[in-house]
Amino acid sequence: MEVHQLRYFCAVSETGSFTRAAEKEQVAQPSLSQQIMKLEEELGVRLFDRLGRTVRLTGFGQVFLPRARAILGELKAAKDEVAERQVAVSGPVSIGVIPTIAPYFLPLPLALFSRKYPQASITVAEDVTARLMDRLRAGQIDLAIMAMPMRGHDVETFNLRTERLFAIMPRAHRLAKKRKVMLKELRDQPFLLLREDHCFRDTAIEVCKRARVMPRVVFESGQFSSILAMVGAGLGISIVPAMAVEQREDCAFVAVGDDKASRTIGVVTLKGRYLSRVQHAFLAHLHTFAPKES
Amino acid sequence: MEVHQLRYFCAVSETGSFTRAAEKEQVAQPSLSQQIMKLEEELGVRLFDRLGRTVRLTGFGQVFLPRARAILGELKAAKDEVAERQVAVSGPVSIGVIPTIAPYFLPLPLALFSRKYPQASITVAEDVTARLMDRLRAGQIDLAIMAMPMRGHDVETFNLRTERLFAIMPRAHRLAKKRKVMLKELRDQPFLLLREDHCFRDTAIEVCKRARVMPRVVFESGQFSSILAMVGAGLGISIVPAMAVEQREDCAFVAVGDDKASRTIGVVTLKGRYLSRVQHAFLAHLHTFAPKES
């Protein structure tokens, strides 16, 4: 049973004639006759009574006609819906962000995009890098915002921004008034760091290592705000990226002067993943937050 | 958009692999790949993400899948319904009968058929010959039972039975005691006849003409029972076919002795008209009431 057979059948039903149906369907009459016969053969019943001058539906034809029409209608509807979704910048966008970026970077781009495309429904999943990558590969999220570089032959990335690191210490700390601090000056200070699965912990430890400093960890948390509060309480010091810097009564932020004491964040997508119109639009939107390429 | 493309699409969705889908659909994998690509091209979107080892539906694919499944399901349902109607001796049978046959002949065959095929639903249209033929040609009735012969290149007929005619007169009539009567003996009798559009009126007049008798009509009706009552009341005499003969206090029935004083009834179907299983069964059932062919 083929689609064109159904089309021909409906055309004959409507015109009441093989000849006129053939004209309507832009096909030679014998071809149409054959296809109708083939359909009748497959169904095992005659669909039309050929009464010389005129052609009329049999009882079976009358039963089959509405179904054939429904099927043709649904074929068109299916096609239309896809086309509709294609032109409309609407539908779901699912993004993943690591916790050390989400609260600082995301609000603005998200708000701007939502205002530009009110039809888009964005879902944000906040999770650590490893699990975000799992979700990305599983197709659960369309893109992820995380720390760069992210290597892997199955992903594509671009950078959003690179930010300096800041040492954070209690107001009363001896280094608190400096405009800049070198990491080696922080040697032997008690460190407050993120938990192990957070990638910024690795970043912090990495830059320390580079400065020949082995941080002594006295507190671990899943978010900067806890760390800030603890530092403010005098528990120790820490390192945070620029975007986590905020005005606080109890804390002082001092730029880290070491070379390469920075974090780069960027966007990761799965290579070969087809993105819908909205998803693509969101990606393009994020691109506007990226540094100009020269 | 072709049916097999939808089948392939669903198969890939279910198996998550072009190769396994090809096996399932009994087709070479490249062919299946081509058809999927063709479908994607027609829709203008990618339906699958090809991610090396695995294949996954895109957002569009997820939208399209339920619709594709529905369409395939309805194709099958349409086919099944036709097949169902084909094997089952059930459904509508619409027959037409002239009023001078209906009450006498029809009850028995109808009852027997209904008992044999309880699923069949028979509709009887009682009307005069001309209008029955219109209905037959319009496809409103499947067959008609009427007086033979019925000529016409677009119909097929067979005879059911030939019956003698009977003169009907009041008990007190001078001819009432005879076993046989010739039409010429009825000359000058007041005649009660059916109305003009009833064919048995023509039959009666025809046999009279043959006997050189011009009936003087004093009453016309649409049914024999009225005529019988009037004859019983002494209004005059009439002629009826054998099947209309019944025991009555007030009437006497005397066989008409003239040659060819008979009526033949038969079944008419439209040539080239397709009959469903039940309709055919009813036709065959009527055949069992026909005289044996030698």
Place this chain on the structure above:
DNA sequence: GTCTGCTATAAGTCCAATATATAATTGGAC
């Protein structure tokens, strides 16, 4: 690196839908 498993591409085959031409049938005019 090699091997395996998967999809895409290439080239050729073959069937089925199509077109053209014509026969067969019917309906209507005469």
Place this chain on the structure above:
DNA sequence: GTCCAATTATATATTGGACTTATAGCAGAC
């Protein structure tokens, strides 16, 4: 009855498209 117009069915040839086989390309495992 014959003849003509209209319609569908049949015959034959063509062609387009789905199919096959073979192979390339690519990712992942080892």
